[in-house]
Amino acid sequence: AFTADMVKPGLPVMNADGTPKWRMAPSPHGSYWKDGMKLGYQDVGSATLLKSTPADRRKAAWLYLQFIVSKTVSLKKSHVGLTFIRESDIWDKSFTERAPKLGGLIEFYRSPARVQWTPTGNNVPDYPKLAQLWWQNIGDASSGAKTPQAAMDSLAAAQDSVLERLEKSGVQGACGPKMNKKEKPDYWFAKSEKDGNIAPQRKLANEKPKGETVDYDTLIKSWPASPPKRASN
Known part of the structure; x- marks a missing residue:
């Protein structure tokens, strides 16, 4: 989301030839990460047409949505904002030429x-209420007011309270949260192991193994280009 502001000519982070002094690299991960887990987060856009909106306005909105995701408009938008909508934008020749910069x-x-990066899914039932809980508890852990474990326990309890109220109110209908019965941690660890899932995990004996520095050119080989498969006629 911030790349467009980081490639402007004349910035201290840019070379005179228009190439950046910085590089993007595969996301690092901690000791609990396993293959299949996410490694990053990105905001992605979407559009919702409400049933309560008059039909003529919904039709107009639908036409506008088709316009903004059309190939020509989408490609132009991708070059300006450096955020992508279409697969064809990513593989366009103009981006092959611009890639070094x-x-x-x-x-x-x-x-x-x-x-491996996740978008904001539709599984956050009340983002404003839950978000304020995240930052409050992360702040407690960062400042040392609480241990990380105590902060996460506090966050879990506060989130459960919000989700339980949403479930009881029924305001979100079939899309609302469905809470599990409260169980001890060992129940979920055992269930995860039995079901072959990768989370939650039991506490590791060594949560902070020695870090590893990998040569950038070697690391970047984990990003092999994978052109989309085209359906044959």
Whole structure:
């Protein structure tokens, strides 16, 4: 989301030839990460047409949505904001030519690594209420007011309270949260192991193994270009 502001000519982070002094690289991960887990987060846009909106306005909105995701408009928007909508934008020749000046952005989006990043899904029932809980508890952990474990326990309890109220109210209908019965941690650890899931995990004996520095050129090879498969006629 911030790449467009980081590639402007004349910035201290840019070389005179228009290439960036910085590079994008595969996301690092901690000791609990396992293959199949997400490695990053990105905001993605979407559009919702409400049933309560008059039909003529919904039709107009639908036409506008088709316009903004059309190939020509989408490609132009991708070059200006450096955020992508269409697969064809990512693989357009103009981005092949521009890639050396974008620090690895195009290589990332052309690789399977992009699916390791998660968008904001539709599984956050009340973002405003829950978000304020996240920052409050993260702040407590960051400041040392609480241990990380105590902060996460506090966050979990506060989130459960909000979600339980949403469930009881029924205001979100079939899309609302469905809470599980409260169980001890060992119940969920055992269930995860039995079901072959990768989370939650039991506490590791060593949560902070020695870090590893990898050569950038070697690391970037984990981003092989993977062109989309085209249906044969």
